[in-house]
Amino acid sequence: MKAVLGACQVIETMNEKRETMLIRRCLAVFLTLALLAPCVLAGERKGPAWFETVKFKGDLRLRYEGFDHPGKYEDGERNRFRLRYRLGLVADVADGIRIGAEMRSGNPLDPVSDNQSLDGAFSKKEISLAQMYVDFALSGRFSLIAGKFSPKKLWKVSDMQIDDDVVSEGAMGRWLFGGHGGALSKVQANAWAYALEESSSGPDAYAWGAQIYPEFKLGGHAKLTVGVGYEATVRPELVADLTAAGKLEGNKMTHFLSEDGTLLSDFQVANAFVEWKNSASERWPVKVSAFFYKNLGANGVGKNNDSAYFARVQIGDYKKPGQMAFRLSRYYAEPDAIFYAWTQSDTTRGSNLDGYRFDYRVGLHSGGHLNLTWYRTDSAVDAWPPIGSTTTANLSNFDSETMDRWQVDYILKF
Template identity: 30%
Template sequence: MKKFLPLFAFLLVSGWSTAHAVDWNWKGDVRYRYESKIKTDADNSRDRHRLRVRLGVYPWITEELSAGVQLSTAGSGDPVSRNQTLGDGFTAKDINLNEAFIDYHPMFLDGDVDFILGKRAVKSTLIRVNDLVWDSDLTLEGVTAQFGKNGSKQASGVNAVAGYYFIDELSKSEEDPFFWAAQLAYTGQAGDLGFMLGAGYYDYVNIVDMPDSVLGDWSDGEGFWGNSHNGVYDYDYNILELFANVGGKFDGGLPWKVYGQYAMNVADGVDDDDKGYLVGVKIGNAKKVGQWALDANYSYLEKDAVIGAYTDSDRWGGGTDGQGFEVAGSYHLVQNMTLGLKYLGHEIGIDSDKSLHVLQADMVVKF
């Protein structure tokens, strides 16, 4: 934590001294979670109390230039969790750099195209409907070009994203693992209904025939997160994703949305266990005090449909090879604070007799 204090002190001083030139946007949130997990083959449940903290600044520097820096709890050392489990004798908890990026949107392109360099949240980097392919806590590192996308939202009309992302740098090899991404979508309106539909393609390079450590030091010895392997990755991963959502409002003004994703690994040699899908519905919106929201979805993900390390970390314990449903509700209790409750019931392994049941109770404060 100490090593980041000078950085934040500098940002504060810079913000005060150049307030006339820079629009500083501070954002943060603290989430307290109680989580209970039980497997069918376990004698008792695992109960944990966990924290997630994020604090960032996102300055709008000029009409052509913005940036972002965010610190967060370190989680368990993997890329898809920022939760810090309480315990370990009251020791201090780690804080790490979660985002650091530059966003250049030149006016000779009318500011419609963003060139982003650095580390940024996946929902602000790529077009993301839900977590079948990408966990919500993932922050990608690389270079991105965007058209018709503003943060986590898409503008009306055509939306396009292209990016190149570095997975790891290998000092003893020239075959560094990386992937490139291309997405094309359309966001529009049909009468009272709003919709978005699109497709994405994610091509991983230098993954096949590599050990689990190819994804970074954090993954060394952690296994392959459901993907097929024989001590090394059996297959290449070239993932085609189709995604869509449609929504509107009931007569009383209550919003609703139906959403879906389909993913398939189209790499050569992958003939089986290469597909996955997620379908869900959301009713309500808990943005203001007194408002509520309900969300339910069903997911099915075969072993080699996606890279298991980067999909949602809560379903069937994380990774691929599972199916099941989740139901969540949230309520905006007081200004800036929401309460949430989620239940996840999934099979660990498709057509398996093993299952995992998870209950999560959250309190989230945003500032």
């Protein structure tokens, strides 16, 4: 029996080494393409000198925020004022090569929030390097971005799965194909590899994934996008260890744990999504989106808590003074459906979420608008541990009280 167990351990170690070698080879390919791109794109530059292409952009947000959360604060209520500041630049340094950098406010240990609370008796606030990347347009159909970058506008995800403030580290390839006429207007595919945590005593933690989504034209004003995706978080325990040690702040860890205190499930999340847009009314455009998630790596009691969905309806636009938009969002995630570390931070629920969000936005002036937001959230799983389970967890991470949260934002983009 000992010989069999020993053989199994050897095989497991070999599999881990193969996984590590595979991701390192993928990253090596990405980096090799990045190094060769200047040679591929070399030639006489057309247009202005690179320093004439530098563009600065940024935004400022001032926020009042209130909470009604029985059992969490004195009298169940809390109020605070916060600010967010982001300033970055992009430049076309050569034909087909763009670089970018950005500084952001907020706690550098918090990957899901750029906010800075107004407290500390006039003490100085933190600002950190948030982005530094190079983006190669290697052809009319393929581009590669590498470094530390915001993936928000590069792929299709919900803010329940990945908070809008998250800045990834690694590389992403993007393929775009035309539809050659007819109802199919285009097809986009993305593939990525992200570094999460380097370990000096064992294999590293990383994430990789891919998605594909065609877009269809429905008449003269409507578009329909449908897609599927998959993302695997390899050795997520290293990320959970960072949270436990206070080296990663933001979302609390809300997954099922095994008897030895480690994560019960792996995270191999498949998803499907659909998005419909209608711009028949310039004043009241409509956008409807829905995402569905299934964690194929769930184990034990996690297999009964491995699903999530997100839906959003938005009507209107707020980019011009006097224009307004209304938005309603539905969040639902069981504890082991999606990985906790980068989920929507404003719900305060991590991966264990049952909630709603309502937004009202109105344009005030060029680049500026007012945003009123209300959240009502609860835990998808309240009772702990599940009946008949020996699974353990930190009970404080499974809050059974309903939380109301409201925000008043002034946002200026420049």
